[in-house]
Amino acid sequence: MTEFPTAVAEPGQDKTLVLNMGPQHPSTHGVLRLILEIDGETVVRLRPEIGYLHTGIEKTCEAKFYQQVVPLTDRIDYLAPMTNNLCYCLAVEKLLGLEIPPKAQWMRVMMNELTRINSHLVWLGTHAMDIGAFTVFLYCFREREDILRLFEMISGQRMMTSYFRIGGLALEPPLGFFEKVKKFADRFPGNVDEYEGLLTGNPIFTMRTKGVAYLSPEDAIALGAGGPTLRGSGVDIDLRRDAPYTGYENFKFNVPVRTEGDVFARYLCRVQELRESIGMVQQALAGMPEGPVKADSPKVVLPDREKMKTQMESLIYHFKIITEGFAVPAGEVYQAIESPRGEMGYYVVSDGTAKPYRVHMRGPSFANLQVLSKMCEGQLIADVIAAIGSIDVILGDIDR
């Protein structure tokens, strides 16, 4: 039965205009459609419409083996691909009961923090550019280029690395990798000072962002916001510290929390997170343990190429894993980690076979988008742009 929708927004009185901020727009950070009901320049109501990037990833996962789902997860939050890999791999490892060796855990933390820096650099560049600061965009992408070269060095791919696999990592880090990371990590705090020098004290930036798009902590919790959107309103929760996973308990870091709840507070939170993340990368480099990077579970983890080429047993395991997958004991797991945008969760249901029965991705941006209408009512249209930048949505997360 087809029901054609009524007009998505009725103008209230003669004074209001319904404006479509269409899916194709340079400032919506993806194919996000916003329907604004405006009275002059003031937004009376805002409604987001999504689904323009829906590719049915959750349905596709049900037709793949567990290890084949890993490259699909990269594409969900495409600015923080290793974070998605990590969440899914942790969920399946919990279902299997696998122990991950310490070197793999530390590498995961290091790459995860580099991914967080990567994501925040895109956020900072595009957010500043929306507000008008074009130079910051170029500087952020200059640093991002270095990180992408590091990713290419370690996994062969710049963005969709699929570097974390079920049971550890895909490959050993190559020679010279840690030296390159150290060089970047030594240089980066100076770069963050550069960005802050251009923005934090800048009167144009502060006038556009202070007091704009206020979100109270009660609203933030009730609407399910997460990450810096929640911490910028004063709620102190960070899953890396409060429910540590993959070795985060060995790292010392501060969680920036601000109470003002406006765009400027969220900006300060994320910039401070950049500094904390590079500190964690330095800690990971200093204390990196030795050892294997894959768990010792031949039925689940692919053997090394050399062993596969010389030993019959490894060849058979390799063949079986690739063609038949590995059966995962029945059960379900909800694994939540702290992505750059908030709480990212993977709900994996297994029925005992080699293909997942249901994989659900709890995208942090899906939840963060709900605060947008609350934040923007009564604000000017230009503030809507600042607000979208400050909640840092990514449409892959929302639409899957």
Place this chain on the structure above:
Amino acid sequence: MPLAPPITDIEQLKSHPALACLVAWNAAAVQAVKFDREELTIWIEKDAIREVCAILRDFPDCPFNYLCDVTCVDWYPSEPRFEVVYHLLSISQKERVRLKARLQGSSPALESVTSVWPAANHYEREVFDLFGVRFTGHPNLRRIMMPDDWEGHPLRKDYPVEGYR
């Protein structure tokens, strides 16, 4: 590392705050429990789900004030077919719990929890869009991912992976 076997006995799990709260309020609403892989799952009678959510949100010892996720699993062809799953988090106590409500396959309907957490708005629209479960009392139950004139509910198990179009 071998997995611990799941615990399904209410008596052993009574110390968990969510279960303690619900058993104290109305033990009949709790149909089953399971503690597996360090996560607690509680099956709730479907007509009581909104009240249970409100009670858990306002529980003073461990208020589950953050709704992480509402989703659904389709167990076609066994009945009850749909299982709507709620993931809750208590920000102050850092406790998690999973609530489940089982629904039959023909015109599945459940009461909306948007009055408890406004965060449920988009999640319930997604479950309606992709599974066909109706939420009574939802302010705006329209399709969210698929186009508005789409027919069928794609995440159901009898909908092909390749799709129809």
